[in-house]
Amino acid sequence: LHMSCMREPFLAALEAWSNNEWQAGAVINGVTQLDTSSRPVNCPAQPQELVGQVHDADRNLTELAIAAAHAGFANWHKTPIEHRAVALEKLADLLEQHSDELIALCVREAGKTLQDSIDEVREAVDFCRYYAQQGRALFAKPQLMPGPTGESNTLSLEGRGVFACISPWNFPLAIFLGQISAALVAGNTVVAKPAEQTSLIAHRTVALMLEAGFPNEVIQLVPGPGAEVGQTLSEDERIAGVCFTGSTATAKRINLALANRAGAIVPLIAETGGQNAMIVDSTALPEQVAKDAVQSAFASAGQRCSALRVLYVQDDIAERVIELLQGAMAELRVGLPASYASDLGPVIDSAAQQKLLAHIEHISEHGKLLYQTPLPSKQSGYFVPPSLIEIDGIKQLTEEQFGPILHLVRYKASQLEQVIADINSTGFGLTLGIHSRNEGLAQRIAKQVRVGNVYINRNQIGAMVGVQPFGGQGLSGTGPKAGGPHYLQRFVTERTVTNNLTAIGGNANLL
Numbered sequence: 237l238h239m240s241c242m243r244e245p246f247l248a249a250l251e252a253w254s255n256n257e258w259q260a261g262a263v264i265n266g267v268t269q270l271d272t273s274s275r276p277v278n279c280p281a282q283p284q285e286l287v288g289q290v291h292d293a294d295r296n297l298t299e300l301a302i303a304a305a306h307a308g309f310a311n312w313h314k315t316p317i318e319h320r321a322v323a324l325e326k327l328a329d330l331l332e333q334h335s336d337e338l339i340a341l342c343v344r345e346a347g348k349t350l351q352d353s354i355d356e357v358r359e360a361v362d363f364c365r366y367y368a369q370q371g372r373a374l375f376a377k378p379q380l381m382p383g384p385t386g387e388s389n390t391l392s393l394e395g396r397g398v399f400a401c402i403s404p405w406n407f408p409l410a411i412f413l414g415q416i417s418a419a420l421v422a423g424n425t426v427v428a429k430p431a432e433q434t435s436l437i438a439h440r441t442v443a444l445m446l447e448a449g450f451p452n453e454v455i456q457l458v459p460g461p462g463a464e465v466g467q468t469l470s471e472d473e474r475i476a477g478v479c480f481t482g483s484t485a486t487a488k489r490i491n492l493a494l495a496n497r498a499g500a501i502v503p504l505i506a507e508t509g510g511q512n513a514m515i516v517d518s519t520a521l522p523e524q525v526a527k528d529a530v531q532s533a534f535a536s537a538g539q540r541c542s543a544l545r546v547l548y549v550q551d552d553i554a555e556r557v558i559e560l561l562q563g564a565m566a567e568l569r570v571g572l573p574a575s576y577a578s579d580l581g582p583v584i585d586s587a588a589q590q591k592l593l594a595h596i597e598h599i600s601e602h603g604k605l606l607y608q609t610p611l612p613s614k615q616s617g618y619f620v621p622p623s624l625i626e627i628d629g630i631k632q633l634t635e636e637q638f639g640p641i642l643h644l645v646r647y648k649a650s651q652l653e654q655v656i657a658d659i660n661s662t663g664f665g666l667t668l669g670i671h672s673r674n675e676g677l678a679q680r681i682a683k684q685v686r687v688g689n690v691y692i693n694r695n696q697i698g699a700m701v702g703v704q705p706f707g708g709q710g711l712s713g714t715g716p717k718a719g720g721p722h723y724l725q726r727f728v729t730e731r732t733v734t735n736n737l738t739a740i741g742g743n744a745n746l747l
């Protein structure tokens with residue numbers, strides 16, 4: 237899937253960290269809390285291997301964290317933007333300096349492949365630098381508005397208060413830090429709740445943030461279960477906004493809790509699930525389709541919200557595309573994420589593995605299993621075989637399957653409008669792939685399918701920060717798009733100041 241030459245220099249570094257045991261706990265005002273009971277963290281690829289220990293936060297520690305961030309806001313939102321942007325850039329430098337350890341953590345705690353882990357650190361660095369740059373452009377000085385003589389009108393953007401940043405395990409560094417860096421540079425303080433599966437990476441990242449010069453009170457970390465920590469965060473009156481990436485169901489629960497808050501109407505920035513399709517018409521190049529579909533569906537073991545789930549192929553070229561997909565899937569190497577020979581590794585945990593295997597079994601009974609990539613023999617990890625299954629249509633799928641499963645649907649040219657309507661009927665709207673050499677048709681489909689990110693004649697994953705602003709609509713999220721020029725604006729409140737200059741004897745002509 238990837239250029240293997242990029243991975244070689246990291247192998248030795250990975251080896252050096254392979255026996256390390258990390259530790260995580262809540263971080264409140266810069267101090268790690270290790271008094272709560274601990275749970276072991278095991279490697280998804282080799283569950284018998286211990287990666288570290290996590291001391292989860294409870295309701296009490298979560299409230300202490302909120303109080304600390306709340307107190308910290310008074311100073312932080314007055315801190316000049318240059319200072320906040322420089323802290324982010326310093327953090328980006330530190331991430332690069334510590335990339336070996338962070339890559340090892342992504343491999344061992346999240347089971348991400350070496351290449352995915354390298355990309356993960358790169359993306360986190362990109363988020364820090366991009367939001368620092370965007371922050372400078374937006375917050376440097378108030379915007380002077382046009383208006384009548386004798387009056388000055390200015391518009392300024394300010395932090396809202398304490399943001400709760402609730403992040404997923406599939407991008408345990410990039411999305412974790414993407415959310416936090418946006419909230420902080422916009423002048424908010426943060427209480428961050430990482431996914432339970434990736435608390436060690438989160439804890440190490442917060443330590444680097446403090447080293448980069450962020451004051452202790454601006455970033456508080458509360459690893460722990462959603463039912464306790466997440467719920468406390470969404471119900472607390474001191475939380476001024478929530479930034480969430482994860483399932484649509486959880487986003488709805490958070491939204492409901494926020495709606496019940498008495499003291500304010502609080503924004504939710506949510507990036508959630510998808511049921512992403514690719515539409516391939518008969519003018520497409522089958523070789524390119526197979527390459528891009530395999531990458532979009534199976535890279536990162538399909539554990540991306542952008543990943544391809546349903547491949548619609550026009551019947552004229554379906555047989556050829558299926559043959560090429562089977563060939564490409566036969567070449568896929570599933571294996572230990574630390575090995576540079578592996579194209580994909582395990583899924584995140586046993587629960588995910590069981591759910592995906594059950595789906596493969598169930599949907600194969602109603603459809604046709606076209607191909608399954610063999611798993612390595614003698615392994616104990618949470619592996620799921622990459623699977624290609626023919627079905628009748630996207631409506632047969634009741635929920636997102638977050639793993640290496642690609643569904644294929646044949647359609648006739650006369651059914652294209654129905655295909656588009658069916659995709660829209662899912663209510664999700666994240667990514668869409670289109671393969672066609674008919675540019676007019678591709679552009680028409682791109683406009684008719686309601687999604688956030690459309691990719692024409694290429695793969696549909698791996699949006700680049702500042703290049704392909706990323707995020708969906710409908711059940712897939714609220715926007716604004718991460719890594720795009722409008723993202724920071726949802727993290728702030730606006731203040732307009734109108735000043736009658738004549739009242740204090742000012743010289744109106746000066747304007």
Ligand code: UN1
Binds near residue numbers: 407542543698700
């Ligand atoms: C997610 O998987 O939660 O474009 C979102 C991509 C990534 C997706 C991130 N930015 O593949």
